[in-house]
Amino acid sequence: MALTSSGTATEPSQAGLGQVRPELSRRERLRRLPVDRLFYLAVGVLVGLLLVGIFAPLIRPHDLLEQSIRDSLTSPVWFADGYRGFPFGTDQVGRDILSNVMSGIRVSLMVAFFASAIAMTIGLTVGTIAGYFRGWLDGSLMRAVDLQLALPTELIALFVMATLGQGLWKLILVIGFTGWAGYARTVRGSILSEREQEYIDAARAIGMSDLRLILRHLLPNVLTPVAILVAVQMPGVIMLEATLSFLGLGIPVTTPSLGLTISRGFDVLFSGHWWVVVFPGLALLLITFSINVIADSLRDVLDPHFRKKA
Amino acid sequence: MRRFIQMLLLILAITSLVFFLLQFTGDPADLLLPEDATQADVDAFRERMGLNDPLYVQYGRFLFNAVQGDIGDSYYYREPALGLVIARLPASLQLLAGATLLSVLVSVPLGVLAAVKRGSWMDRSILAGSLVGISAPSFLVAIVLILMFSVNLDVFPSSGRGTLSHFVLPSVSLALLRVAVGIRFVRSGMLDVLNREYIRTARSKGLSERAVLVRHALRNTMIPFVTITGLQMGAVLSGAIVIERIYAWPGMGRLLLNALDRLDYPVIIAYALVAAVIFSVINFLVDISCFALDPRVRAR
Numbered sequence: 360m361a362l363t364s365s366g367t368a369t370e371p372s373q374a375g376l377g378q379v380r381p382e383l384s385r386r387e388r389l390r391r392l393p394v395d396r397l398f399y400l401a402v403g404v405l406v407g408l409l410l411v412g413i414f415a416p417l418i419r420p421h422d423l424l425e426q427s428i429r430d431s432l433t434s435p436v437w438f439a440d441g442y443r444g445f446p447f448g449t450d451q452v453g454r455d456i457l458s459n460v461m462s463g464i465r466v467s468l469m470v471a472f473f474a475s476a477i478a479m480t481i482g483l484t485v486g487t488i489a490g491y492f493r494g495w496l497d498g499s500l501m502r503a504v505d506l507q508l509a510l511p512t513e514l515i516a517l518f519v520m521a522t523l524g525q526g527l528w529k530l531i532l533v534i535g536f537t538g539w540a541g542y543a544r545t546v547r548g549s550i551l552s553e554r555e556q557e558y559i560d561a562a563r564a565i566g567m568s569d570l571r572l573i574l575r576h577l578l579p580n581v582l583t584p585v586a587i588l589v590a591v592q593m594p595g596v597i598m599l600e601a602t603l604s605f606l607g608l609g610i611p612v613t614t615p616s617l618g619l620t621i622s623r624g625f626d627v628l629f630s631g632h633w634w635v636v637v638f639p640g641l642a643l644l645l646i647t648f649s650i651n652v653i654a655d656s657l658r659d660v661l662d663p664h665f666r667k668k669a
Numbered sequence: 670m671r672r673f674i675q676m677l678l679l680i681l682a683i684t685s686l687v688f689f690l691l692q693f694t695g696d697p698a699d700l701l702l703p704e705d706a707t708q709a710d711v712d713a714f715r716e717r718m719g720l721n722d723p724l725y726v727q728y729g730r731f732l733f734n735a736v737q738g739d740i741g742d743s744y745y746y747r748e749p750a751l752g753l754v755i756a757r758l759p760a761s762l763q764l765l766a767g768a769t770l771l772s773v774l775v776s777v778p779l780g781v782l783a784a785v786k787r788g789s790w791m792d793r794s795i796l797a798g799s800l801v802g803i804s805a806p807s808f809l810v811a812i813v814l815i816l817m818f819s820v821n822l823d824v825f826p827s828s829g830r831g832t833l834s835h836f837v838l839p840s841v842s843l844a845l846l847r848v849a850v851g852i853r854f855v856r857s858g859m860l861d862v863l864n865r866e867y868i869r870t871a872r873s874k875g876l877s878e879r880a881v882l883v884r885h886a887l888r889n890t891m892i893p894f895v896t897i898t899g900l901q902m903g904a905v906l907s908g909a910i911v912i913e914r915i916y917a918w919p920g921m922g923r924l925l926l927n928a929l930d931r932l933d934y935p936v937i938i939a940y941a942l943v944a945a946v947i948f949s950v951i952n953f954l955v956d957i958s959c960f961a962l963d964p965r966v967r968a969r
Contacts, residue, residue: 377824397797412883469675476964509679513907514944515686517936521929522690598806602911605808606926623914625968627825633816638810 362529408646412465419462421445421455433558435634448634450623454533454615456635463617466610467646470531471593479589482542489543490550506628507540513599520603525611530603534596545588549581583616583661590654594647600641609641616630617643672956678947680884683945684938689733691934692724718744731938740942741935745928750935754943760830761920763911767840772847777894779848780855781887802849807908811842811915828917831922839916841867843908847901854897858890866881892963899955903948 411418435448447456489500519533553559554577561571603609604618610617616640624635706714715721719730734741740750783795819827819836825838860869863886871881910922917923921940928936 450817465825466736481702506679506682509948511944513904517907517910518687518690518941521778522693594804602807602808606911606914608929619808621812628812628816629820632694633820636812636816640813642790643806643809643810648801651800651804660873 365530397652398656401649404645405649408464408649409468412468413462415465417460421458427639431435445553447638450635451627458553459615459620460639462615463639464642466614466616467600471597473531474534474596475589475593479542479585481539483546486546490547491554491573504540504543512537515602516599517608520608525609526640527610527614530600530609534599542585542588545584546581549584550577553577553580563592587661588649590657594650597647678736679949680945684942687938687941691847691937695773697773697960711909714794740939743907743933743936750939752926753936754939757919757924758923758943761909761922764839764843764920765902765905766927767836768847768905771844772851773898775848776851776856781850781859782858784859795900799849802845806913807842807846808911810845811912812841830919834962839912839918843905843912845904855890855894858893859886862886883963892959895958899951902951906944906947
């Protein structure tokens with residue numbers, strides 16, 4: 360967001376708050392903006408969620424598949440009919456919501472991490488090859504990128520999951536293999552502009568191999584835009600996973616994900632049992648929101664193009 | 670002409686992809702015939718549906734019939750599958766149009782406001798709101814809206830189609846993500862444009878601030894905005910699938926989900942075909958409107 364605000368002091372009409380304040384140093388301005396505080400908060404929240412996700416199998420109070428009809432639809436602990444053993448209440452077959460949320464966070468983060476890693480790897484490879492070697496290879500690879508970008512990812516993922524059947528790793532692969540095109544395009548652009556630089560000619564002149572040149576000199580330039588893209592796309596990956604799981608097309612019932620728990624909660628929503636939906640929903644929102652905040656700040660700070668604009 | 674061929678290729682790619690994907694699923698005969706069906710019944714069914722032919726024959730027949738507008742009969746409804754999908758098309762298009770209109774009407778003014786008042790509390794709260802908006806998957810928005818307005822307040826119905834009040838929650842749920850994305854897009858586009866020389870020129874020649882904003886800044890922001898809005902309508906159509914399930918909205922998305930449960934191949938393929946045609950038409954319309962909005966494109 361507006362981490363780096365206000366261009367010139369001669370335009371009071373759009374400076375807003377800037378006109379009443381004395382000129383501040385960059386560091387000072389960064390410190391004063393609430394956006395920045397939000398950034399650290401988001402990092403803290405995300406680290407917390409990561410820890411919960413990693414240690415979910417150890418710290419969750421109940422076994423995930425443990426059902427007990429006697430405890431079904433217990434209210435959260437702060438209600439009169441709540442019970443200490445189930446802080447967030449239970450679902451219709453007496454499964455502990457808190458334990459489900461913890462495991463759901465683990466699943467969401469796993470999908471986000473691995474699917475993004477796959478998409479990024481494919482995109483890096485394709486983009487580098489296209490941008491470095493140019494020619495017909497570039498042409499046909501970019502045609503593939505165009506086709507992939509023209510296809511609606513959500514719809515393709517839905518069709519593939521519906522036909523191949525549920526599965527955690529299937530879902531990760533499907534999302535990974537449908538999400539590479541944006542990375543390829545970005546990487547190619549960076550490589551194209553970088554390979555015209557003189558130092559690349561120099562490196563080639565002293566006999567550096569293509570592979571070494573790419574790894575040592577070209578790829579480091581690509582890392583910043585790729586890092587931004589990972590952060591920008593990750594919330595979408597998590598939302599897609601949750602949506603597919605909500606529809607019963609993503610993660611199988613045996614590994615409770617947030618989307619699945621929410622869909623179970625939707626079945627009992629009209630009888631007033633809101634907690635089965637609300638707690639996993641909040642967890643999901645917390646994950647995507649904190650990543651979005653981080654992505655925004657990263658872009659403002661790291662992306663020179665954006666910095667100029669904002 | 671080149672555009673048109675690209676359009677046809679996209680449609681062919683999507684439908685063929687779906688056709689071959691369906692080969693990985695189970696046998697529709699198992700699902701559709703009664704439990705006590707004999708092997709002879711199964712064989713007869715497979716023969717009648719053409720499921721015994723080699724794959725390339727099935728694919729060839731599929732393409733041959735498809736260009737004539739015949740996708741085959743639904744296994745479940747025993748009616749032409751394409752007709753079933755098209756009958757539900759208006760309901761889905763209504764949702765698509767409602768959500769798109771809503772997102773444009775809300776995101777443009779808010780985005781402009783945020784850009785003009787950059788750094789103010791108003792800008793910050795609009796931005797923060799849009800950041801929450803892009804973080805919320807639409808199925809979650811839909812459920813929260815039902816919880817608030819149907820279960821607790823009881824002001825809007827939670828399912829079905831008919832009156833205008835049935836239309837409110839589904840279209841808002843579908844629009845919210847687009848509103849959030851749109852606000853950010855309009856805001857950064859406006860900020861970009863407002864720093865340009867020609868805006869300074871317009872101001873210095875004494876135009877009113879309103880004229881500068883609307884006639885010079887906004888119009889230049891609108892061209893990429895129209896493109897992005899159009900291109901995102903594909904995503905809105907896919908997003909409508911889950912919204913239609915939640916609100917029991919009788920559109921083609923709900924039909925698709927039911928068809929996927931029943932392995933009703935012809936309906937699934939008919940959906941893919943109709944969706945692909947809609948994407949292509951939207952892309953075409955986007956091109957035309959860019960042409961109309963931007964004199965630079967026209968000059969080319």
